[in-house]
Amino acid sequence: MNALSDTRRAALNAIGDVLIPAALGMPRFTDAGDVDAMVDHVLALRPELTGSLNQALDRVGAGEAAAAAAERLNREDPDGLATIGLVASSAYYMMPEVRQIMGYRGQEQRPATVDEEHDYMRDNLLQPVIDRGPIYRDPDSG
Amino acid sequence: MGEIAEVLIIGAGASGAVAAKHLAEAGVGVVCLEQGREVSSDEFYGDKPEWELMSQRLWHPNPNVRGLATDYPIDTSESDVNPLMFAGVGGSTLIYAAHWQRFMPSDFRVRSLDGVADDWPFTYQDLEPFYDHMDVEMGVSGLAGDPAYPPMTPPPLPPLPIGRIGRLAAKGMNELGWHWWPAPQAIPSRAYRGRSQCARRGTCMQGCPEQAKASTDLTHWPDAIAHGAQLITGARVREITVNAQGLASGAIWIDRDGVEHHQRAEKVIVCANGVGTPRLLLLSGGDRFAGGLANSSGLVGRNLMMHPYAATVGYFDEPLDSWLGPAGQAIHSMQFYETDKSRGFVRGAKWNAMPTGGPLGMRSAYGGAPLEEAWGENLHRATQKRFGHSFEWGIIAEDLPDPENRVVLDDSLTDTDGIPSPKIIYRNSDNTEKLIAFHLDRQREAMEAAGAKSISTTTLMRDCGWHLMGTCRMGNDPETSVLDQWGTSHDVPNLHVLDGSTFVTSSGFNPTATICAIALRSVMHMIETRADQRVAS
């Protein structure tokens, strides 16, 4: 599937790299793996974003530098820029490469073990609360 | 024309499911009409990489954002808070966080104790056996002995672990000498009655993909149906009908092909939630009940309470795995729950310590701010600061009943069947604003004591109307209340309301344990007094 024309995709990727640059140990947007396929996947799941994304990307002038285009869009069409940012960051944070760097395996299954229960009893973390006794107000005594 | 149901229930959410199960088990013939559909657990995205993406739209709690045909849109242009809900078998429990909180004894005596609002027509002790019963039906996990409550029957399951975030929050509270306790949740810490043990995916508010969380499609509907209750989905009720004697005689509903039906009934129970129920009563009654059915008091739709929500997020250096579930609450605190008039306001709030979710967060909300604030290197900085390294102290702020805060029918907006939508008129009171400001200050202290490296606060979240209460209040006086203490209309003796609309005050607690306990108490009374009741023939 190809959800975006080549021109729009080029604009998205260029602005995507401005919004999500390589820094602090994280890759830039287009270096995060097959982001084109992931963007298509995002748009397939959220088709209502396509219209406003296309509109925003069409405002980018041919040959306009991506950083300048992003600044201008943010001033003139903040909702459009937000849509570009949402599509790019949604795709980015779903990339397996990115998740691996972040140590995030998604909302994984991690059922609790019995050892994890009641740890606050074993190390007395809860004891001061118990020792202070009841704090509720009895309506019959005011 | 079809058969006459002994009891017609409108709405298959929390209260409707409790009513259907217990009536059906007592041999009462039940028909339930639900505008939504059955949702299967494999439709939820919690076990898929797209979870956060879909939580912003298809599984968003605000029906105006979801825009599904099964929802009705709501006019919120005159409200500080958006009401949140879900339409389907299980209703809003499909996406609730399952904090399972009882009210305190003082909550039922607000007028006597604090001179505001009204006392309830029953006490905590009256409701206690029904709270106990619901704990077992839902499979509540929790730790007995919370000193914020009178002694109570222990819940059926041991508490879920409080995790790293709970322990950190608790350390801060201990530092200050403040109350906290492992939070009670309608989420099983062990496999329970056909439901799985919670896998801690943390996606409870977008539906539980594990069939663990106690949503009433799992906890109540199978039993109700096994005992003969008839559940009709895709059935949108547009009016409750009334016979020549002024009794409720059934409801007109529209199926998904647009065909209208009249379901006749001897008795009608409305369980369409704190917004849907007043909407339906205001749509009903015709000339005989001008101003809406059951509305001689003029209070149908009034006194809407939604628990304005504020929160404090603390950011920590150490890894907290703060995307781990349950999404609802690890520990709670009632340190500042009861009234202390020296603070300049009455009533209080429960606090809940919660995880902060996945990496995406709310990126779409950043449009318009200077580019470098939200994007570029700062995007990575902000994500690294929050993701896996933060937790939230939330405030369930008690809002007092105010007749000006209300649900009315909208002049122009309709659902997909052309039925007028509700409009919400709701403003935060001065008391609420002072209450929130005080609690946020204390939460900052709690976060500092927990060792937070930095702290941010949200003074009022607009998408926070999870709890819909008060719009058909109970009471002993028909002039100042819509329903009696059993949820029966003062005006129409075979019309009942059992959802959050019945609440006299909102308390500072998540309401569903109380909604279900009240529904159960009322239904048990209905069963016991079956022989004496007036019904439509």
Ligand SMILES: Cc1cc2nc3c(=O)[nH]c(=O)nc-3n(C[C@H](O)[C@H](O)[C@H](O)COP(=O)(O)OP(=O)(O)OC[C@H]3O[C@@H](n4cnc5c(N)ncnc54)[C@H](O)[C@@H]3O)c2cc1C
């Ligand atoms: C995101 C979220 C998180 C929450 N977290 C918590 C929590 O942690 N703890 C807690 O205690 N509570 C929580 N709640 C609140 C909880 O879900 C509600 O209190 C509870 O579900 C209300 O039960 P109810 O029976 O009043 O209504 P609902 O469960 O809302 O059910 C009402 C049903 O009526 C149907 N209906 C309405 N109008 C019509 C009509 N005209 N025709 C046919 N059917 C109709 C609806 O489709 C719906 O299915 C949360 C809610 C949300 C949205």
Ligand code: SF4
């Ligand atoms: S945390 Fe538990 S209850 Fe919540 S979605 Fe995951 S498995 Fe279900």
